[in-house]
Amino acid sequence: MAYTLYGRAGFGSVCVEAALELVGADYEFVEVDPLGDAAEQRRVRAVNPVGQVPTLILPNDSVMTESAAILIWLGDRHSDAGLAPAIDAPERAEYLRWMLFLASSFYSTFTISDGPERFHPDSATHADLLAMADRRRLDMWTLMNDAFDGAPGPFLLGESLSLLDLYVAMMSRWDPGRAAFEEACPALLHAVELTEADTVVAEVWARNFRLER
Ligand SMILES: N[C@@H](CCC(=O)N[C@@H](CS)C(=O)NCC(=O)O)C(=O)O
Incomplete structure (x- = not known):
């Protein structure tokens, strides 16, 4: 079960990359530049119409965007890693x-x-x-x-x-x-x-x- 992360060094993909590493997920990193030339921006928009990273392709091929949503989803999906309070935890x-x-x-x-x-x-x-x-x-x-x-x-x-x-x-x-x-x-x-x-x-x-x- 593999993820594909579209991102760039130092950009918002950093937290998703770290989360994938921490949960021990199998993933591929695709480097793109959302602030690059028109061709680069088209590459980003092909996966995320907003033209931003992070963009994460889930193992079922659906597209996930929005860093907070991605992190929350990964925390719940890989709850064994203990990186997110459970739904009924006080925190x-x-x-x-x-x-x-x-x-x-x-x-x-x-x-x-x-x-x-x-x-x-x-x-x-x-x-x-x-x-x-x-x-x-x-x-x-x-x-x-x-x-x-x-x-x-x-x-x-x-x-x-x-x-x-x-x-x-x-x-x-x-x-x-x-x-x-x-x-x-x-x-x-x-x-x-x-x-x-x-x-x-x-x-x-x-x-x-x-x-x-
Ligand atoms: N709401 C988005 C914001 C993502 C975002 O602004 N990413 C920056 C890079 S750190 C980007 O792709 N900027 C290009 C742009 O806004 O055109 C999220 O939380 O993931």
Whole structure:
């Protein structure tokens, strides 16, 4: 039973790649560039009409898009791996809340950064749009950090690594940058560092973020 993941180094496919590795799934990685030339964009749209990665082809050949949905689906489908709270676990609500928060309030700002012309035709406005998107991301980090301040840890949902930790850890590497994340999110940092220290995650991170190992 094999998956096919369409993605690109450092892009939103990182968390799906790490999740597939953590659950021990058989998968093929197809490198595409959603921000590349017209031919590349056509390749992405052929599997995902929105033209974005991650896009995951499931073993039954159906197409799955939307990073949070993919992670939640993988967590449930491969529940033996213990990466997601079970449907009746007390942490389930918090898990869903913050997965969806990250997708809708944080990740969505990259739809602006990846194509400001989609939001304003006048290129003179784009520098401001990019700066405001960065500012919004920082505000969202601060808000999430405050919500987790004093949480028991060591991971975000308690004793064990979850897909929420993975999602946050990936985004901590994106704009406005890791240094800004570390400053804004002392309450999230320990869980992110623990997640990145996992040997499976560390391999995926080294490939995607060109980190020293
Ligand atoms: N809502 C989507 C967002 C995916 C997304 O924005 N991916 C970026 C790469 S990290 C992309 O493909 N950007 C190209 C574009 O928006 O045209 C998700 O959560 O998977």
